[in-house]
Amino acid sequence: MQGRAFFDEDHLALLEGIEKFAEGVLAPRAAEIDETEVFPKELMQQIADIGLFGMKIPEEYGGLGLDTRSYALALEAVNRKNSAAGIIVSQANSLSTQAVVKFGTPEQKEAWLPGVADGSRVIAFGLTEPGAGSDNASMKAKAEKVDGGYIINAQKTFITAAPMADNCLLFAKTAPELGAKGISCFMIDMDMKGVSTGKPEKKMGCRGIPVSDLICEDVFVPEDRLIGEENKGFTAAMKTLSIARIGAAASALGIAQSAMDEAVKYTRERVQFGKPLYKHQGLSFMMADMEAKLRACRLLVYQAAYKADMGEEVNMDASVAKYLTTETACEIADKALQLHGGYGYVQEYPIERIYRDARFHRLGEGTSQIQQLIIGRELFK
């Protein structure tokens, strides 16, 4: 195994179990989910039953309380076989729960975490707005303090799983005059009066997990829905993002590996000019290049996860891993498609879907340019 030194026997045993599940249960459903854009309920339950939704949720709240290396290995294995499943697994473990794990009260943890771990609750993450994407701090969402709680008005956009969610972790300004320092974080219920979702977007890839607008019109949210301290929501979001970035990098790694798997398989089978494609040196060199880059990225992802587990600051490592792995995954998927010739451009072979799925990770959890911005900032800190 590449990067073996980063892992112990427990990690390897976990990986073996997840790889078996991914191959036997997730892989056969990947094309169907992409085609129908529906994530089957029973598959959600199977994912919950083996504990994948609760990997980063503490054991006392129904999760497995695993470390970041386990999480990275699991996301790599899941995404290698089914990237829609990868999206929902990563969301459950990072964006939708980590602010509650880190900043929630025991009552809040008890209220929301066990349901995510057992698959009965989906929590969305509402940060982006139509006019505030990379520049989250310029958000317009407002939460005005009233007796016993807050009144929230917000329009959030591109919210993963909003149409199927029970709750949303929503960010809104409680002190607009303070900019990024005036943002708070709330847990809203999707059935609260005044909460609605828009039409699911028609997406290029990672289909099956709907993405839509989320609108709050004069929504009353009781005080006990505030996560962490008032005006500290942006800090909370940023703290959960570095784990999410390692997750996004691990997801892209799995997708890149699946593109590589397809390239190897196809070039063995396809014969042109009297020999299999891989025996044409120009193509084997192209594949050597793909494999070399994939392996370099894998070590970056494992190292970032290892450092996070050692309690080290991982801002730089997480952004480097996310930036290079997501960019490389697209390059590898593009070359793998090229190796399929015209067959790569039609839906007969999985590479067409893999190519589309790979593209998302350069945008979510901070675009590539935002990762460059963070890396540059860290470099001159």
Ligand SMILES: Cc1cc2nc3c(=O)[nH]c(=O)nc-3n(C[C@H](O)[C@H](O)[C@H](O)COP(=O)(O)OP(=O)(O)OC[C@H]3O[C@@H](n4cnc5c(N)ncnc54)[C@H](O)[C@@H]3O)c2cc1C
């Ligand atoms: C499928 C999908 C699912 C998503 N899920 C969620 C979710 O669950 N929750 C959520 O809150 N958000 C979600 N998002 C939103 C996502 O995080 C944003 O799309 C992303 O942060 C970029 O914001 P934007 O689309 O407004 O682009 P913009 O911020 O407008 O950026 C446009 C371009 O400019 C670049 N750019 C912007 N600022 C700079 C700068 N300072 N320097 C250099 N380049 C810059 C960007 O990299 C990009 O290339 C999702 C998006 C997609 C597509």
